[in-house]
Every structure is written in C-alpha cells, then in structure tokens.
Amino acid sequence: MRQRxxxxxxxxRTLTALADPTRRRLLDRVGRRAVRASDVGAGLPMTRPxxxxxxRILREAGLIEPVPxxxxxxxxxxxxxxxxxxxxxxxxxxxxTWDRALAAFKAFxxxxxxx
Amino acid sequence: MRQRxxxxxxxxRTLTALADPTRRRLLDRVGRRAVRASDVGAGLPMTRPxxxxxxRILREAGLIEPVPxxxxxxxxxxxxxxxxxxxxxxxxxxxxTWDRALAAFKAFxxxxxxx
DNA sequence: GCGATACGTAACCGATCGGTTACGCTAACG
DNA sequence: CGTTAGCGTAACCGATCGGTTACGTATCGC
Numbered sequence: 001m002r003q004r005x006x007x008x009x010x011x012x013r014t015l016t017a018l019a020d021p022t023r024r025r026l027l028d029r030v031g032r033r034a035v036r037a038s039d040v041g042a043g044l045p046m047t048r049p050x051x052x053x054x055x056r057i058l059r060e061a062g063l064i065e066p067v068p069x070x071x072x073x074x075x076x077x078x079x080x081x082x083x084x085x086x087x088x089x090x091x092x093x094x095x096x097t098w099d100r101a102l103a104a105f106k107a108f109x110x111x112x113x114x115x
Numbered sequence: 116m117r118q119r120x121x122x123x124x125x126x127x128r129t130l131t132a133l134a135d136p137t138r139r140r141l142l143d144r145v146g147r148r149a150v151r152a153s154d155v156g157a158g159l160p161m162t163r164p165x166x167x168x169x170x171r172i173l174r175e176a177g178l179i180e181p182v183p184x185x186x187x188x189x190x191x192x193x194x195x196x197x198x199x200x201x202x203x204x205x206x207x208x209x210x211x212t213w214d215r216a217l218a219a220f221k222a223f224x225x226x227x228x229x230x
Numbered sequence: 231g232c233g234a235t236a237c238g239t240a241a242c243c244g245a246t247c248g249g250t251t252a253c254g255c256t257a258a259c260g
Numbered sequence: 261c262g263t264t265a266g267c268g269t270a271a272c273c274g275a276t277c278g279g280t281t282a283c284g285t286a287t288c289g290c
C-alpha cells in the first residue's frame with residue numbers, strides 16, 4: 001500500500017462497522033435492550049477485550065453509545081440514528097441507479113426482440 | 116487472531132464491498148453506464164491491477180458483472196440486484212429496531228418528566 | 231481502607247487488505 | 261503471422277484488522 005490517507009467519512013465507518021458479522025450480532029443484542037459491556041459478548045467465542053474493541057468501532061460509527069452507571073457501562077443504540085440514516089440514504093440512492101439501469105436493460109432487450 | 120473461519124455470507128461480502136470509498140466510486144461509475152475495465156479507474160490515483168482487484172470484490176459481492184466483448188470487458192450493474200436488496204432488507208430491519216428503541220426512550224423520558 | 235469487580239487500553243501477533251511490479255494469455259490488427 | 265492491446269493474476273510489501281494476554285484505573289462491597 002502506498003497511501004490510504006482518505007480521511008474516512010462517517011459513511012465509511014458505519015459501513016465498515018456493519019460489514020463484520022460479529023459486530024452486527026453485537027449491535028442486534030444492544031438493539032434489543034441496553035446491555036452491560038460485559039454481557040454484550042456473552043456466549044461468543046472471544047475474550048472481553050475483543051468485544052470492547054468491537055464496541056468501540058460501533059460507538060465511533062455513531063451506532064451505539066455508552067451509558068456509564070457507576071462502575072458498569074450500559075450500551076444502547078445511539079439516540080440519534082443519523083449514522084444509519086446515512087447508510088439508508090446511500091442505499092436508496094444507488095437503488096435508484098439500479099432501477100434506471102434495469103429499465104434501460106429491459107428496453108434494450110425489447111428492442112432486440114423487435115429486430 | 117485465533118480464528119476467523121466464519122464462512123462469509125453474501126451480506127458480509129456486499130457490505131464489505133460497499134465499505135470502501137474507492138469501490139463505491141467505481142460502483143457509481145459503472146452504475147452510470149457500462150464501462151470498459153480499463154476506463155473504470157480513469158483518473159484515480161492507482162494502477163490498473165488495483166482497479167481490477169476492486170472490480171473482483173464488487174463482482175463477487177454480486178453488485179456488478181462483466182460483459183466480455185472481444186478482448187475488452189465491459190462492466191455493468193448486475194442484472195439482478197439481489198445483493199443490494201439484501202442490504203436494503205438488513206438496514207430496514209435494524210431501522211425498525213431503532214424506531215422501537217427510540218419510542219421506548221421517548222416514553223421513558225416522558226415518564227421521567229411526570230415524576 | 232482494601233480487596234474485588236467492571237471496564238478500557240497497551241502491546242503484541244498472525245492474517246488479511248490495498249496497493250505495487252512482473253507476468254501470461256487471448257483477441258485484434260497490420 | 262508477428263505484434264500490440266486489453267485484461268486478469270501472481271508475487272510481494274507495508275498497514276490495518278481481529279484476536280490475544282497483561283496491565284491500569286475507577287467504583288463498589290465489606
């Protein structure tokens with residue numbers, strides 16, 4: 001690699017966070033109800049620090065947020081779903097592109113048919 | 116790392132493909148119109164093999180597909196948008212989770228307010 | 231006050247990633 | 261039919277990733 005240096009955007013961070021199945025699993029759990037940091041990874045085949053790192057990725061993507069409670073830390077979904085909304089917008093945008101492309105393809109196929 | 120071994124799903128592959136800004140850029144270009152392999156990366160600061168690798172990732176995610184034309188290869192959006200649809204479904208699913216959580220949070224806040 | 235508990239982070243490690251240069255193959259062209 | 265153009269892949273390399281063990285710090289329970 002020569003350079004990365006792209007100044008990762010939040011969309012990058014969010015998509016990256018969601019791209020890992022383990023993180024999606026953790027996000028699911030947190031989404032069901034607020035969970036203690038130690039409990040988030042319960043039953044998963046990894047140590048607590050590994051979970052902690054995943055939580056950090058999810059947190060920095062703006063998907064979840066910590067709620068300190070004394071010496072414990074609850075994690076819950078972020079009160080603002082701006083990060084996910086951005087993904088939704090992106091997916092919606094390229095979905096439009098797709099529709100256009102599919103329509104064009106269909107038109108072409110029909111034109112072929114006429115010939 | 117001790118183990119990955121998770122047998123990556125297509126959702127994994129698609130989200131991973133989309134998580135890279137360069138690949139999103141290439142996907143955009145291909146989405147506008149079918150593009151020759153050599154032209155996809157035009158103007159981008161990387162060599163052709165690098166582009167070729169990104170195209171492979173996008174292809175294996177089911178987002179684009181090659182259309183060989185003699186010694187050239189056109190790339191276009193995949194005729195079936197199943198991969199993207201899967202992302203859309205996933206995002207929709209956790210969006211619902213968010214709505215539930217936000218509603219619960221709001222209810223809690225109001226309850227607090229009454230106290 | 232002191233040990234235990236909960237959490238995060240540092241340091242480390244092998245695997246994977248994103249790039250490069252070098253190469254091989256096939257199709258088009260003179 | 262030899263050459264060139266177009267494309268993919270192999271081999272390599274530093275950086276980043278996803279995990280580990282070890283450690284530091286703050287809060288709780290006694």
